[in-house]
Amino acid sequence: MKPALLLPLTATLALTACKVGPNFQFSNLSGGSKWKESSVSQHARLPDDWWRLFGDAELTRLINRALSANNDLAAAKSRMDTARALVGLDRARLFPTLDLTGSAGISRQSSDSVTSNVPSAFASAIPLENQRYRSTFNLAYDPDLWGRNKRALEASSAEAEASAALVDAQRLGIAAEVARQYFLLRGLDAQESILQATLKTRRQSLDIQKSKTDAGLTDGIATSSARTELELANNDLASVQRQRGAAEHALAVLCGTTPSGFSVSHRGPSGGLPSIRAGLPADVLARRPDLRASEQKLRAANARIGVAQAAFYPNFSLSADAGFESLDVRRFLNWENRVLSLGANVAAPIFDAGTNKANYQAARSRYDEAMAAHRQTLLVALREVEDALVDLKGLAQSRRSLEAALSSARDTRRLTQERYDKGLTSYLDVVETDRTVLRVELALSQTDAQQRITLAALAKALGGGWSGK
Numbered sequence: 158m159k160p161a162l163l164l165p166l167t168a169t170l171a172l173t174a175c176k177v178g179p180n181f182q183f184s185n186l187s188g189g190s191k192w193k194e195s196s197v198s199q200h201a202r203l204p205d206d207w208w209r210l211f212g213d214a215e216l217t218r219l220i221n222r223a224l225s226a227n228n229d230l231a232a233a234k235s236r237m238d239t240a241r242a243l244v245g246l247d248r249a250r251l252f253p254t255l256d257l258t259g260s261a262g263i264s265r266q267s268s269d270s271v272t273s274n275v276p277s278a279f280a281s282a283i284p285l286e287n288q289r290y291r292s293t294f295n296l297a298y299d300p301d302l303w304g305r306n307k308r309a310l311e312a313s314s315a316e317a318e319a320s321a322a323l324v325d326a327q328r329l330g331i332a333a334e335v336a337r338q339y340f341l342l343r344g345l346d347a348q349e350s351i352l353q354a355t356l357k358t359r360r361q362s363l364d365i366q367k368s369k370t371d372a373g374l375t376d377g378i379a380t381s382s383a384r385t386e387l388e389l390a391n392n393d394l395a396s397v398q399r400q401r402g403a404a405e406h407a408l409a410v411l412c413g414t415t416p417s418g419f420s421v422s423h424r425g426p427s428g429g430l431p432s433i434r435a436g437l438p439a440d441v442l443a444r445r446p447d448l449r450a451s452e453q454k455l456r457a458a459n460a461r462i463g464v465a466q467a468a469f470y471p472n473f474s475l476s477a478d479a480g481f482e483s484l485d486v487r488r489f490l491n492w493e494n495r496v497l498s499l500g501a502n503v504a505a506p507i508f509d510a511g512t513n514k515a516n517y518q519a520a521r522s523r524y525d526e527a528m529a530a531h532r533q534t535l536l537v538a539l540r541e542v543e544d545a546l547v548d549l550k551g552l553a554q555s556r557r558s559l560e561a562a563l564s565s566a567r568d569t570r571r572l573t574q575e576r577y578d579k580g581l582t583s584y585l586d587v588v589e590t591d592r593t594v595l596r597v598e599l600a601l602s603q604t605d606a607q608q609r610i611t612l613a614a615l616a617k618a619l620g621g622g623w624s625g626k
Contacts, residue, residue: 178463344606444620
């Protein structure tokens with residue numbers, strides 16, 4: 158083919174190129190105009206570092222450490238880098254490729270094979286050794302007439318965006334899990350302090366009852382009851398310490414280190430409970446990184462339909478080779494030894510036993526699967542927010558009830574102790590009121606920790622301010 162014909166053909170193919178397959182439209186799924194469990198309907202945006210709202214420097218330090226050293230997050234970032242590299246592969250297919258090839262060879266034939274069929278007078282003139290040198294630039298180009306490569310690039314770009322959103326989701330999940338384990342640990346610290354104070358008073362009570370029993374003022378029932386209550390408190394303390402150790406080990410793994418080299422000092426929770434507003438359901442749809450990832454996966458599946466559809470149409474390709482070829486290295490670059498080859502190829506599917514149709518149907522099915530997964534991700538996101546809101550409402554009511562119950566229980570214990578000191582009631586009544594106070598104190602500390610854990614869960618459910626990162 159002459160260059161004069163090849164160039165107009167290339168221009169025609171480039172100008173008439175199109176993209177087959179459906180164009181992606183962002184989903185118009187809505188979460189409604191308000192929350193079921195909240196009467197507040199206004200826009201609200203959490204800061205990216207939402208954990209600072211709790212006013213706990215130790216929590217901030219641990220989350221920052223986890224975000225810089227967590228291995229799951231590092232793996233997610235590597236998956237994102239891989240996805241972005243694959244985008245480069247698909248983008249490269251839109252451009253021509255240019256290669257430089259070269260070859261050099263020397264061959265020698267045997268004298269008998271050359272002279273056996275040639276008159277002896279001419280045999281000496283035939284060279285037994287031959288040399289050949291060749292070097293060419295090879296140009297190849299796929300004009301992508303039906304947009305197959307463009308759809309593949311669209312799909313891989315969407316998958317890269319999805320992987321980036323999943324990194325944000327991983328980061329958000331790690332921050333929330335560190336907060337959960339940390340608040341659980343601080344709640345256990347509070348319970349340990351309560352039990353240590355209880356153990357101190359119960360040891361004192363046991364000493365008093367033993368003294369009375371030794372003096373013959375009482376029988377051994379009160380002493381036995383005091384010893385029982387002391388050991389039960391020891392058992393509760395051992396359980397709390399075991400749970401605290403497990404929470405501390407979980408924090409170590411989240412922070413990317415071994416449990417043996419990690420510790421968190423004992424103290425109670427610091428700072429009050431922050432106020433986190435849920436905002437509007439539309440805010441969640443814009444902020445949640447898992448929803449962004451789900452939508453990008455849907456976009457990639459839509460683009461793959463175009464890739465499958467393009468297989469039904471003819472595929473065109475252009476090629477050109479230009480360079481030099483010579484039998485003598487000294488004359489290799491002489492202009493008369495130039496070589497040139499231009500070509501255009503077309504391949505059209507005639508019979509493939511249903512392969513292209515099956516691939517197209519599979520691409521359609523994968524899109525339907527991605528759409529269903531996207532809807533489910535949306536529903537789960539809305540449910541998580543509603544769950545956190547209803548939990549916070551219930552925990553606030555429980556806290557008010559427990560605070561009132563604790564005040565009454567302490568009054569009852571004080572009055573019962575006064576009656577016991579006057580000999581108006583038995584020691585078992587004192588034991589029972591002391592149990593009640595301890596039970597309510599532990600329940601109140603657990604509720605405080607659960608409120609903080611639920612606030613962290615709400616921050617995660619709302620997207621945690623990671624939008625746009």
